[in-house]
Amino acid sequence: MTPEDRFPGPEHPDSGPRHQPDLDVLPYGTYYEPESAPGYGGAPYEAETYSGYGGARYLEQHWPSDGQGHTVHAPEQGQEFPHQDHPVHAPEFSQQDHPVHAQEFAQQDHPGYEPTLPDQPSPALQVPGRDDPPTIELGPPLPDPAAPTYPYPAPGPGEPPGPLYVVGDVHGYLEELRAELRHQGLIDADGHWSAGRSRIWFLGDFTDRGPDGIGVIDLVMQLAAEAAAAGGYCRALMGNHELLFLGAARYGDEPVQSTAGTASFLAAWRLNGGQQHDLDRLEAHHISWLSRLPAIALEDGHLLLHSDTTAYLEYGESIPDVNDAVHGLLADEGVDEWWDCFRRFTKRFAFRGDAGPTAVHELLDTYGGTRVVHGHSPIPYLTGAVHADDGVPPHIPGPYVYADDLAVAMDGGVTMEGRLLVARLPVN
Template identity: 85%
Template structure:
């Protein structure tokens, strides 16, 4: 049983606990290993092929993570601060529940100027990177971004006109979710000054975190009984110190994140599910639908959205390539890149015979090479993945 995203409610074919026989029947896939330290370009790559997601991992060319670097500590919330959202209409019940959008406003503090030249007219864009689920592991994120040359020793943007997309799930389970959000917001401002950008998708844990802050223990209706956002957030690794430090500018930024994006032919999603198709036939329609829901709908509609984006494993097995094609046909692109489902669960290699933590060489390519999984399982002693696209 995967511990990811547990919630009160019925199980679904691609969501929630999985029986071990299901985890054993997996598609052929490819592991991509990141570039070793010291290589200036991303031309180096090595692949390990594995039948049924088998664990034939390569140890060579696998660099040490390196030393983490400190950045500015996040500001603590004012004493007695309680994050709130504006009053909304009363919730309207929806039946049949299955149980996270451009960057927000500028930082409250002035952003320092950086000595980057402005892009010339018609100048090509910089390289594209994606970051898997962080889940509050701030030090691991700093170390990996530093290892990739995307931030400097002081934790500031060092990637020039590069482009970075975070695939969602900043908080819960790890020690400093608010610190992760603060760092991403800081890098977004610094990247813009350099002619690049740092953007992020909304994951299901963003929906859960915002729901816990807004609705607390207010009951939500489900076919399995009554639950609440706060209870589900705690069950899924919610950290009280993150909720205590959540401020209005965090809420504003998180609430405006897109649910889906298309970049250089890569369809970027948080969740490996086709539930996005239930919110629109185009990327703008999906993002507008999620934004409208967060702004105007009630607790039950919000809960339903959270649970739909908590589904997983849609791209595995014989039907996986067809599920990917459904998304690509609707939204464009030639390959899906997603987080959400940790690679050790996706490949069925979560438990080693010797009890050792899972070893993740890099992103996992599967579903006839149509899908790239980026959640390296940092919450289970795996790896926080940062990769340059295309893989």
């Protein structure tokens, strides 16, 4: 049985041609990539990647299945999620974190509902100067037929959390994202949250290269509100393309000093696949939401990052320190400091090669967790599949586990005709 038989993906609509090159570049074509380890390049590199470089291997050996060759997806309505030994913490809905108004989910404002009052006012209503106003029992609010419904109630005290999912780099491919979320049972046919108490983390890079980056951001913001109302949550990390996009909007052509010479955020954004229609549609609530995204998170022992770099260590010795440092920089610092942050989080490949496990341990020992899960570096580049000469699109059956099983790569290379990945954790 082939991997495609075991883990078939959804049929994706055609979103147009993919943009090359896929790796992020500085103006003048300088790649943010360290020196290659011995053995990289050509057939020897490919052989070492699959067998020797940290025991890397594809998901055929990791993807959870039901024992009959079928991928395990979210449970149907009425079924229970597998038990996990973690107390649940019902997420608090914050308009600061989720700029979708909570009132959209309230069921208290119902035009046309009028209480029935008595024919004659009560004596209390006729007493002039009375201190306490009358209390009239209106009864429970009428249900709003237009309000969304969810298959699961909010979790109660002591209930375990729902299953945990991660989403790799989307880069504006909205229809591919909808198809994959639907395939995993996380949204319904209308694009609304249908996963109850499930938890989703997007690993960053919503925009650039693909056709509808703002549409992707709008969908994630919508799902964040709907998931909170259903007792789950949908959260996201800040990727280097969020820094680049926000920098292009804020600083435009203002010069910055880079290692490749004088450049600007706008020039770098365009060079890395920036789409003008995304910038034209960027609104204040998008900027507010993107600017507050965390750079790093820890969930169920998984250290979630966007970039496969140790540059996070330069911003703090704890997860709150790193996130506070990045948020403070975006709020108060100037263009050169912002550019330096973008430059650091655009580095890649720290977990590849013989030194990869050591680099992962640096992060895990500092921030906690037992495994790193990241996006940023497309799996075809990590494995060498991008160098195929036959023109066939890279084969991406699922997430890529490497660095002695300490790292999981989630960027399936959707921008290069690979695959937009959504996976349930743990991958084992």
